[in-house]
Amino acid sequence: MPDVLVIGGGVIGLSVAFELAGQGLKVTIVDQSGFGQEASWAGAGMLPPGRFTAATTTEARLRSASHALWPIWQEQLTQQTGIDVGYRRCGAIDLAESPEDPEYFRLLDAYRAEQIPFEVLAATDLRQRFAYLNRDIPNGCWVPDYAQVRNPWLVRALIAGCQQRGVNLQSNTPVTTLEVNADRVASISTAHHKQLTADRYIITSGAWSQRLLQPLRFQLPLEPVRGQIVLLQEPVATFQHIIQVGPRYLVPRGDGRILIGSTEEHVGFEKQNTEAGVQGLLDFAYQLVPALRSARIERTWAGLRPWKPGGLPFIGPIPEFQNLWLAAGHFRAGLQLSPITAVLLRQALLGQPTTIDLAETSR
Ligand SMILES: Cc1cc2nc3c(=O)[nH]c(=O)nc-3n(C[C@H](O)[C@H](O)[C@H](O)COP(=O)(O)OP(=O)(O)OC[C@H]3O[C@@H](n4cnc5c(N)ncnc54)[C@H](O)[C@@H]3O)c2cc1C
Structure with missing residues (x-):
């Protein structure tokens, strides 16, 4: 036994x-x-x-x-x-949705309170260091200790x-x-x-x-909360670090693949992708990194997060x-x-x- x-x-x-x-x-x-x-x-x-x-x-x-x-x-x-x-300390940039985005400023406060290293980036810094980003992004911060696993x-x-x-x-x-x-x-x-x-x-x-x-x-x-993902494949990787805006993100895998995530949907045990979900993720990615429009959509999927x-x-x-x-x-x-x-x-x-x-x- x-x-x-x-x-x-x-x-x-x-x-x-x-x-x-x-x-x-x-x-x-x-x-x-x-x-x-x-x-x-x-x-x-x-x-x-x-x-x-x-x-x-x-x-x-x-x-x-x-x-x-x-x-x-x-x-x-x-x-x-x-x-x-596939564990690697890739770093992440957190971006604000608007100049006053309260969620973004709450996040900075939390990083400060927890003594998590980060560097605030004004719009000009963002444009200089991350030239592929949409030029309208108001501000963001670099968080070097973010990691990822495959x-x-x-x-x-x-x-x-x-x-x-x-x-x-x-x-x-x-x-x-x-x-x-x-x-x-x-x-x-x-x-x-x-x-x-x-x-x-x-x-x-x-x-x-x-x-x-x-x-x-x-x-x-x-209960289950559905999350949809779109996987892109680029011929040449544009960036190597995670990009987050609130609950949505881009995660580059280091081999030209980029995950675009994700939705949060309370739809029971329904695990399929939806047209609206996939389009919403693509719009998000293209708006953030315009060059991604030329990337190939490799596949899409969805999973059920266990939520309490x-x-x-x-x-x-x-x-x-x-x-x-x-x-x-x-x-x-x-x-x-x-x-x-x-x-x-x-x-x-x-x-x-x-x-x-x-x-x-x-x-
Ligand atoms: C789109 C998406 C993006 C995510 N991104 C991240 C992320 O970036 N970072 C992060 O930390 N987390 C992320 N998560 C969350 C993370 O994936 C989940 O929290 C985690 O996988 C939960 O693991 P689990 O083992 O509890 O559940 P599951 O992986 O769902 O495993 C539960 C297992 O139990 C089995 N099972 C169920 N009922 C029975 C039964 N009666 N008898 C026998 N077996 C049974 C199922 O078959 C299943 O294999 C993401 C999730 C989704 C969907």
């Missing part, structure tokens, strides 16, 4: 399985389809900076702790599997890393129910009438987690149960927060002091 059964093999489940197996635990991970094919594949892979000692909110503590873990985490994965996860490569490395650490990976295994005996989960059933048992269970089913939680009478209003009101994930034990844990609801930050989520669960399951108090992350 495994020590731990992880339900859902996106970046969160795979990272948790990888970390626990690294501590010698016997881990099984199941996914209803293929591993890492949902939000974790669809994401853009942006990894924003943070500074743990200056963080005053749960969001900032999670982000900054994960930011510090990323270089070590990716090195460990690459060394173990030989797979490059998330499909990350998922591939996590699967390989789990296999090498002896994790039992079972794809095409949809979990339908958790059988409960008093205050413990006794087993899980799958759509193929398989029953699996373990000492402890962790639900990491992303936007689908609610379906498993509801019958347990654990109310957590998790407030936007913070739930990471911790499920009350009323002795052996059930949940890590879900990472919304726009599941890739950046995957290392800290895995580390927190490892610490909690092994009775080690946790980097962040789980009382903060489990409400």
Whole structure:
């Protein structure tokens, strides 16, 4: 019998399985389809900076702790599997939508409060240093510590890393129910009438987690939020750093590919692209960097972000149960927060002091 059964093999489940197996635990991970094919594949892979000692909110503590873990985490994965996860500190420019854009100035205040290095750029600086940008952009700032990861490569490395650490990976295994005996989960059933048992269970089913939680009478209003992406291919890369304007962005992959993201749509489990969504993203990109009009549209896709009101994930034990844990609801930050989520669960399951108090992350 495994020590731990992880339900859902996106970046969160795979990272948790990888970390626990690294501590010698016997881990099984199941996914209803293929591993890492949902939000974790669809994401853009942006990894924003943070500074743990200056963080005053749960969001900032999670982000900054994960930011510090990323270089070590990716090195460990690459060394173990030989797979490059495309981690690079590429930097980012945040741009204001108008000269008085309140969101932009709030962002600068947050960078200041958290002691995150940034450089304010007036319109003339922007034109000189980033000549390809639309000349009407009023102001912006350069944030050197932004990084990115190629998330499909990350998922591939996590699967390989789990296999090498002896994790039992079972794809095409949809979990339908958790059988409960008093205050413990006794087993899980799958759509193929398989029953699996373990000492402890962790639900990491992303936007689908609610379906498993509801019958347990654990109310957590998790729901999917669709995000669409357009991938462009340029013959010669115009820029190498992330460009952000509010919730939309351009992420260059370093090989001429540029991701344009993204929409935020509460449309249930509908995962297809829409004409309006794709056109809106293209208009955004062309307006920002006019030269992109000549880039080829390589493909489009959409993913379902797991959203919980407030936007913070739930990471911790499920009350009323002795052996059930949940890590879900990472919304726009599941890739950046995957290392800290895995580390927190490892610490909690092994009775080690946790980097962040789980009382903060489990409400
Ligand atoms: C367009 C877009 C852009 C994004 N950009 C970024 C970004 O730049 N940076 C960032 O940090 N984050 C980003 N995100 C968010 C990030 O992708 C998610 O937060 C993260 O992938 C969530 O991971 P997860 O493992 O919880 O969910 P998922 O990747 O969705 O994985 C959940 C898994 O559980 C499985 N599952 C569900 N139900 C069951 C069941 N009953 N039985 C078995 N298996 C089950 C599913 O098949 C799936 O594989 C983006 C997301 C989108 C959509």
